[in-house]
Amino acid sequence: MSRYRRRDRSGGDRNHYSGYLAWLRDHHEAFKPLPLDQVTAMGSQERLNYDEQRHAYLSRGITVRSRTVRNLDDTVDQLMDQNHARRGGGCGAFLSAPSGYGKTTAIHTVLGSVLGVILREEPTCMQSGQIPVAYIAIPASGTQKSIYQAIADYLGIPYTAGTYEPELATMVRNGINRSQIDLLAIDEVQNLDNADRAESAADALRRLGDEVDATLILAGIDLEHSTITLGSRGAQIANRYTRAAVFDYSDEEVTDYQSAWMSLVGGMIEALPLYATGSKDVRVLAPYLKEMTGGSVGMLNSALTQVARTLIKNGNLQDEKITIDRLRGVSRTLQAERHELSQRDVVDSKKNIQQPQPTQDESDEQKG
Numbered sequence: 001m002s003r004y005r006r007r008d009r010s011g012g013d014r015n016h017y018s019g020y021l022a023w024l025r026d027h028h029e030a031f032k033p034l035p036l037d038q039v040t041a042m043g044s045q046e047r048l049n050y051d052e053q054r055h056a057y058l059s060r061g062i063t064v065r066s067r068t069v070r071n072l073d074d075t076v077d078q079l080m081d082q083n084h085a086r087r088g089g090g091c092g093a094f095l096s097a098p099s100g101y102g103k104t105t106a107i108h109t110v111l112g113s114v115l116g117v118i119l120r121e122e123p124t125c126m127q128s129g130q131i132p133v134a135y136i137a138i139p140a141s142g143t144q145k146s147i148y149q150a151i152a153d154y155l156g157i158p159y160t161a162g163t164y165e166p167e168l169a170t171m172v173r174n175g176i177n178r179s180q181i182d183l184l185a186i187d188e189v190q191n192l193d194n195a196d197r198a199e200s201a202a203d204a205l206r207r208l209g210d211e212v213d214a215t216l217i218l219a220g221i222d223l224e225h226s227t228i229t230l231g232s233r234g235a236q237i238a239n240r241y242t243r244a245a246v247f248d249y250s251d252e253e254v255t256d257y258q259s260a261w262m263s264l265v266g267g268m269i270e271a272l273p274l275y276a277t278g279s280k281d282v283r284v285l286a287p288y289l290k291e292m293t294g295g296s297v298g299m300l301n302s303a304l305t306q307v308a309r310t311l312i313k314n315g316n317l318q319d320e321k322i323t324i325d326r327l328r329g330v331s332r333t334l335q336a337e338r339h340e341l342s343q344r345d346v347v348d349s350k351k352n353i354q355q356p357q358p359t360q361d362e363s364d365e366q367k368g
Contacts, residue, residue: 008056011023011026015136015150015153015154016153016154016156017131017134017154017155017156017179020134020135020154021115021126021131021132021133024108024111024112024115024133025112025115025116025119027060027063027108027112028109028112028113028115028116030271031053031054031057031271031273033054033273033274033275034050036275036317039275039317040317051312051313051315054273054312055309055312055313057273058272058273058305058308058309058312059305059309061105061301061305062268062271062272062301062304062305063105063108063109063271064264064267064268064270064271065109065267066102066106066247066263066264066267066297067245067247067260067263067264068095068101068102068103068106068244068245068246068247068297069102069105069106069109069110071244071245071246071247072093072095072106072107072110072217072244073109073110073113074244075093075242075243075244076093076110076114076183076215076217076244079091079092079093079215079242080114080182080183080215083215086213087213088210088211088212088213089209089210089211089212090209090215090240091215091240091241091242092209092215092216092217092218092240092241092242093215093216093217093218093241093242093243093244094217094218094219094223094224094229094241094242094243094244095107095217095218095219095220095243095244095246096219096220096221096222096223096224096243096246097221097246097248098221098222099221099298100296100297100298100299100333101246101247101248101249101296101297101298102246102297102298103187103219103220103246104187104219105297105298105301106246107135107185107187107217107219108135110183110217111133111135111183111185114132114133114182114183115132115133118132118133118182119132125180129178129179130179130180131155131179131180131181132180132181132182132183133181133182133183133184133185134151134154134155134176134179134181134183134184134185134214135154135185135187136150136151136153136154136184136185136186136187137150137186137187137188138150138186138187138188138189138191138192138220139188139191140191141191142188142191142192142194142201143192143201144165144192144200144201144203144204145165145168147186147192147201147204147205147208148165148168148169148171148172148204149168151172151175151176151184152168152171152172152175155172155175155176155179157171157172157175159171169204169207169208172208173208173211173212176212176213176214177212177213180213181212181213181214182214182215183214183215183217184212184214184215184216184217185216185217185219186205186216186217186218186219187219187220188219188220189205189218189219189220189223189226189228190220190221190222190223190226190228191220192205192228193226193227193228199227199231199233199234201228202227202228202229202231202233202234202236202237203233205218205228205237206233206236206237206240209237209240216241217244218237218241224243229241247260248295249261249264249290249295249296249297250294250295250296251295261286261290261295262282262283262286264297264300265282265285265286265289265300266279266282266286268300268301268304269281269282269285269304269322272304272305272308272322273308273312274308274311274312274320274321274322275317275318275320276317276318276319276320276321277308277320277321277322281321281322284324285322285324285327288324288327289303289304289327292327292332296333298333299332299333302330302331302333303327303330303332304322306330306331307322307326307327307329307330308320308322310326311326
């Protein structure tokens with residue numbers, strides 16, 4: 001593998017349904033490592049190709065059925081069943097947590113599961129123009145019109161800068177219903193939380209949820225405290241949406257935290273296509289990974305896949321073992337660096353508190 005590798009651009013545009021669904025089907029498939037003896041017997045070029053497949057899989061980011069994924073999956077299953085016979089409208093799910101908690105990964109994982117089930121039951125549905133699932137992200141300069149524009153881009157609906165919002169809204173609503181989208185996820189909803197336009201954005205989301213034959217997922221940061229879900233207009237959304245709980249791996253006071261963290265780390269380690277690392281390493285690595293990542297699912301994923309890619313490049317199957325020493329060398333996100341500094345401050349403050357203070361006589365003696 002050469003240095004400064006160029007990005008693989010073989011996939012389609014993920015902002016359009018054709019590119020996104022193709023990516024989702026590929027991303028949803030777990031990599032299945034070949035038996036060790038079969039890999040050992042490979043010729044040099046065959047081995048190079050196999051290692052490239054392992055590298056590409058890790059580069060995409062590994063996914064596991066974390067607590068958050070299971071919670072969202074169960075919530076979506078219940079809501080789609082509840083909305084089954086409705087015509088327009090229905091109840092939806094919302095996913096709210098700080099960055100790094102695995103919200104977007106959970107959405108893609110559940111969308112992939114829904115798509116997989118639909119395609120197994122109706123293998124030719126997409127050939128007849130159906131688009132079973134959809135994912136859009138609200139841009140940073142979010143407006144109610146930007147919601148419709150993002151969906152129009154996903155569905156390939158042509159519009160111009162001069163297309164009026166009511167007309168665009170009608171085009172999008174009709175496009176969703178014609179495409180028979182069953183599950184529509186709208187991410188980065190916090191970008192609509194602007195004092196000047198939040199109420200109109202809340203109205204747009206409410207109307208969209210009322211007028212289309214799809215179950216909606218709204219996801220973002222701190223949505224339960226945003227103007228999108230508060231006030232008289234936001235209450236209409238709050239009354240229609242059910243929270244899918246996001247598990248907080250940074251909070252060690254959460255019930256059953258220890259087993260949840262061990263399960264997450266174990267699932268990610270098992271998903272790594274390595275030949276000398278397995279579930280037996282979880283108990284050794286999990287405490288250090290918690291200290292290192294602060295419970296960030298994104299940073300955990302990054303740390304493990306960084307080391308795994310390096311081990312694959314080294315070319316020694318018997319040495320593909322993740323260790324604490326190797327984890328110390330990974331590149332950390334800025335948030336992970338901040339967590340490490342804050343932990344140091346906590347330790348230093350505890351040391352200062354525990355340090356015995358000199359008595360008055362000791363102080364006088366020191367001065368003397």
